[in-house]
Amino acid sequence: MKIVIAGAGIGGLVAAMCLHRAGFDVEVYEAVGELKPLGVGINIQAGAVRILSGLGLEPALAATGIETRELRYANRHGQTIWADPRGRHAGLPWPQFSIHRGELQMILFDAAKAMLGADRIKFSRRIVGFEQKGAKVTARFADRDGQVVETAEADILVGADGIHSAVRAHYYPDEGPPKWQGILMWRGVTVAKPYLGGATMVQAGHHTQKFVCYPISRAHADRGEALINWICDLHMGDKAMLPREDWNRPGKLADFLPKFESWDFGWLDVPGVIRNAHTILEFPMVDRDPLPRWSHGRITLLGDAAHPMYPIGSNGASQAIIDGEAITQELLVGDDPEVALQRYERRRLPAMARIVESNRRKGIDIMLDIVEQRAPQGFSDLDSVLPPDELERIVGDYKKLVAQDRETLLKLARAQ
16 A cells, blocks of 8 residues: 655654654655754653654664653742653653754655655655546645656655645635644754753743753753753744744844743743843744644545644644554554545544643643742642642543553553
């Protein structure tokens, strides 16, 4: 069975490797002319590392990124609300990794080239159209000038072409641009002194003003430094969303730093980290409404093309990785490919829709807003502000929703 994947991002490359390892004939088509280690930081949850580890990639991840020891939520005064051990530090069989997105992309690309063969990953090939006829799908790909330069015939087409997916737009032409609720994000990377042991992810503040940071470089840690990936979120009200061509534009300190000038926690100097960034990028926090269907005959969606979500709970890339395993497992059953894609959709779409909707309602980050509303000046006794049973319910419900609870992950470990 031949499978064509449109998109060589994290989800597309992981799906390609999972499918190839299972014996399928896979080709990947990517719109850009060359993959480069671009971007800032990203977190890969233990449940997704399980899949990458099965592909033999854990040593490369460990040599490049940071094995996350703890996730800590704090108020805007730096007081801890909740701290949770992660990955192996929580007794799971796999770690959680914080890593530079570009370096993760290159690890996946190098592994996919070695597995599939370099000629099976084609660049400057943006999908611009496709047709189904009988048991075959024919896809058309254009170069960077918009000229159709290649067609590919396959048994299955997987649209892994991101939040602006052309495959998705074919079936939902009136969907419009991604949804924005007024939050802009500024992201940067800063070399600084390690904080909280050098392997802690921090989320501080509340929904309308939040600071997130985590170290992402093993090489820097080995030198006694921390390469800190950080994100500043600010709610901008009802201003118009940035046009697409302005996404990832250079950010200006004056637009957001004044709001964080007083955020020196003692254990972390937030304004100092922001000021010392090499570069700063600005873009809107967006998602899309859940779809009624991903699969149409022998064509389906995966990753951000299927379920773009707000970056809450470190779920975007992790869920795209899990998609790749899920579609492979359903196709391995060996019956009609259309039936297999329907099973993949039933298995993944409802769960992803619930995460998208939960993240719109702030997801696990709701604890930050509760503490800000009840104790805006800080607290001397957290239990009187957010009782332990209420906190445990928030955390437990979200972990179960995203299938990152200990019981689910240990069940997966036993099944391997």
